[in-house]
Amino acid sequence: MSPLQYQSGFGNEHASEAHPGALPVGRNSPQKVALGLYAELLSGTAFTAPRAENLRTWMYRRRPSVVVGGYRPLEHRFLKSGAAEGQSVPPDPLRWAPTAIPDASTEPLDFVDGLRTFAVNGDPDAQVGIAVHLYLANRSMGRRAFVDADGELLIVPQQGALRVTTELGLLDVKPGEIALIPRGLVFKIDVDGPARGYVCENHGAAFRLPELGPIGSNGLANPRDFLAPVAAYEAEEGAYEIVKKFGGRLWTAEQAHTPFNVVAWHGNLSPYKYDTAHFMTIGSISFDHPDPSIFTVLTSPSDTEGWANADFVIFPPRWLVAEDTFRPPWYHRNVMSEFMGLVTGQYDAKPEGFKPGGASLHNAMVPHGPDTEAFDKASNAPLVPHKLDNTLAFMFETRWRLRPTEFALTGGALEATYANCWANLADNFKN
Numbered sequence: 001m002s003p004l005q006y007q008s009g010f011g012n013e014h015a016s017e018a019h020p021g022a023l024p025v026g027r028n029s030p031q032k033v034a035l036g037l038y039a040e041l042l043s044g045t046a047f048t049a050p051r052a053e054n055l056r057t058w059m060y061r062r063r064p065s066v067v068v069g070g071y072r073p074l075e076h077r078f079l080k081s082g083a084a085e086g087q088s089v090p091p092d093p094l095r096w097a098p099t100a101i102p103d104a105s106t107e108p109l110d111f112v113d114g115l116r117t118f119a120v121n122g123d124p125d126a127q128v129g130i131a132v133h134l135y136l137a138n139r140s141m142g143r144r145a146f147v148d149a150d151g152e153l154l155i156v157p158q159q160g161a162l163r164v165t166t167e168l169g170l171l172d173v174k175p176g177e178i179a180l181i182p183r184g185l186v187f188k189i190d191v192d193g194p195a196r197g198y199v200c201e202n203h204g205a206a207f208r209l210p211e212l213g214p215i216g217s218n219g220l221a222n223p224r225d226f227l228a229p230v231a232a233y234e235a236e237e238g239a240y241e242i243v244k245k246f247g248g249r250l251w252t253a254e255q256a257h258t259p260f261n262v263v264a265w266h267g268n269l270s271p272y273k274y275d276t277a278h279f280m281t282i283g284s285i286s287f288d289h290p291d292p293s294i295f296t297v298l299t300s301p302s303d304t305e306g307w308a309n310a311d312f313v314i315f316p317p318r319w320l321v322a323e324d325t326f327r328p329p330w331y332h333r334n335v336m337s338e339f340m341g342l343v344t345g346q347y348d349a350k351p352e353g354f355k356p357g358g359a360s361l362h363n364a365m366v367p368h369g370p371d372t373e374a375f376d377k378a379s380n381a382p383l384v385p386h387k388l389d390n391t392l393a394f395m396f397e398t399r400w401r402l403r404p405t406e407f408a409l410t411g412g413a414l415e416a417t418y419a420n421c422w423a424n425l426a427d428n429f430k431n
Ligand SMILES: O=C(O)Cc1cc(O)ccc1O
Pocket: 290, 291, 292, 328, 329, 330, 334, 338, 349, 362, 368, 369, 395
């Protein structure tokens, strides 16, 4: 397959047409759209949201989205939303081993079937909070499409490449890259083998790039490295199943034609892919371990400045050069709640116990930090420049306590003995 084409720039007013002349010029809704198309507006923010935050896109398509059969409930045992669907959470640190991707011959799973919610907070009806899911997929969605009215989806592949088909075009996304799918945009995910990864379903304000403050006008995730699709539509005739997440539940409807029938579009509400290898990482060049906010790729603000509904933070390959410094993360308790995953390699605070495809949750005010092995090693390591390489961990950090789901607590991956990783931290006090 030849590489896909993209348009670059986070939040840009993108414009793309798969047929010349399909995009109206100088207006959005002409009396008759060119080429017999219908105009349809997708609004990701209230019409009257401030201009700097306003998100909307105009689509010019072969049939508008109203042409769909009625929705019926669709059961999904493992998909949960909002704090109310979480379990009461113990004030312990929690960690999970990787969940295996089932074999396609015994348990066929597409991206939607394979969603396993691990932790929830907030309430999708109140547009607050997040849900953290794992996905396990061993087959393509094919003629099945998904649309999430409850939130935007930040997808972090850990194993297996994804072909993401959206109303606005195609994205190829592989481990090390992420995809961002706006709330309400129809998409499907096809795979070419077993696939696994993490999803942050964001019920709150759309993810955006963080302010840079004194860092200046460049750095961290640069806007131009976010790639939006170009317009593309499916030519094949035939029906689709449309699965919609709406009010914490799944619904299914039959549509006699493809939802991927947008011939042209323009606007600033679009899906993106982003390669974390392009993240310009900043760190200490003197001493001390800085706060992990320096690794923020995207942030979803809450109504209180600085207290994010969700931050997406990565721990990519980087140099450690700080002098007279304990270089891994410090021991700490945080009012924010920290859900972590590992795409590849090792995480310096937990070199052995935290595995790619696994996860950890350090909820509000739950103490955590380097395990005994990491503490001993880092306390005695020569402080020469050291490259942390071949690694990618990440964190979904949120101001609201994350409640694990029943699946997370009883599905078999929870480590009963996680807290033992600190048990041998001795009292070394000498007076
Ligand atoms: O707990 C963690 O491993 C995440 C984390 C990393 C870091 O460098 C500083 C603080 C923090 O919470």
